[in-house]
Amino acid sequence: MGTHIRHTRLGVRRPLHAALTAAVLGGMLGAAPAAQAAGAPARTRVIVELDGATALQAPKGAAADARTADVRTARAAIDEKQDAVVDAAKEAGAAPTSVRRLGLVLNAVAMTVDGDEVAGLRALPGVKAVVPDTRMKIQATDAHELVGLPEVWKRPAPGGGKATGKGVTVAVIDSGVDYTHPDLGGGLGEGHKVVAGHDFVNDDDDPMDDNAHGTHVAGIVAAKAAAPGGVTGAAPDAQLLAYKVMDADGYGETSTIIAGIEAAIDPANPHRADVLNLSIGGPGDGTDPLGLAASAAVDAGVVVVAAAGNE
Structure with missing residues (x-):
């Protein structure tokens, strides 16, 4: 097994140490404050969680085609309720912008609003909770060199x-x-x-890495050496x-991040994921939006591998 992978970050090739599993990758994240223009009204990014099941929770036990149709029907109903919340937020003067709707693993709408209207959002009918849409940052990419993969592959x-991961x-x-x-195809x-x-x-549909962290993770997970000395x-x-x-x-x-989870496990995805790798992290107790989304993915039959940290 090779010990390095080379990948592009801003046009520079860098060596990375290969490891055996993404579970030990130290992609721990920290909260980062958003910039605020001088003199501008205070704006804040929030996730508005709604009452009711997610689209994946609604249909259970159906065949694949029927389940896909059921999920679409459930998602359409969720979208209507979310539209009503967004409209109510506008009427309340919260001036929501950059709206992102989630529904497969978390029934929620993320939006940027006037900070003094957050309490009003919590009082809207159908709203379960309003929490910060925490901004995270990758802090480390070091991985431990482990041994034993040849035995695992046998x-x-x-x-x-x-x-060796075939079919996964x-x-x-x-x-x-x-x-x-x-080495990544x-x-x-x-x-x-x-x-x-x-x-x-x-x-857009081009997921090219411009940071290098994701390429490192992909190499740890599934690189296949294209030449001697590769990873x-x-x-x-x-x-x-x-x-x-x-x-x-x-x-x-x-x-x-939750939008990425939803895309990966959407029953309509022709390449629906069997495993999610989340080499990211931050504050949470399992009831935070990201924790709920990961748990919902597990409930949907997907294996979730999350960073344990190395800091």
């Missing part, structure tokens, strides 16, 4: 063959992935290791989804 996989789709929810790297789309993705920061990750035969939710400086809002 073990039989549940579906037959060896335990892992969503890397991070700063994107440099899919042009030869050299391309994006059908026929490549990185089969699909989305950039939720710039709202081999923990599951070299797995395919990847790349969801860019962190910006070039390593920052990302909670609601953006």
Whole structure:
């Protein structure tokens, strides 16, 4: 197994230490204050949680096609209720902007509003809670060098063959992935290791990494050495989804991260993830929006691998 992976960050190739599992990657995040223009009204970013089930909680036990249709129906009903909350926020004078709707793993609307209207949002019908849309930052990319992967790869996989990740789709929810790297398949789309993705920061379908953290994670998870001296990750035969939710400086809002989770596990996604990798973290007690979203993904049958931290 190789010990380095090279990836692009602002045009510079850098070595990264390979490790065995993304669970030990130290992608711990910290809260970062948002800038406020001098003299401007105080604006704040919040997540408005609504009463009622999420779209994935509503339909249970149906066949795949029926479940997809049920999820769409449930999501449409949720969207109507969320629209009503956004309209009520406008009427209350909160002046919501940058609205992001969530519904698969968290029934919530994220928005930027006038700070003095937050209490009014909590009083709106159908609103369960209003919490800060915490802005996070990647703080570390070091990983521990572990041993034993060759023995793991010799073990039989549940579906037959060896335990190298074949037939498994892992969503890397991070700063994107440099899919042009030869050890990560050299391309994006059908026929490549990185089969699909989305950039939720710039709202486009190109999840190219401009920070390097996500590429590091993708290499740990599923790199496959294209040449001698290249990197081999923990599951070299797995395919990847790349969801860019962190910006070039390593920052990302909670609601953006949840949007990545929802895209990865949407039943309508032809490459629906079996595993989510979240090498990110921050304050929370399991009842915070990101904790609730991760728990909902687990309830939907998805394996969630989150950073344990190395700081």
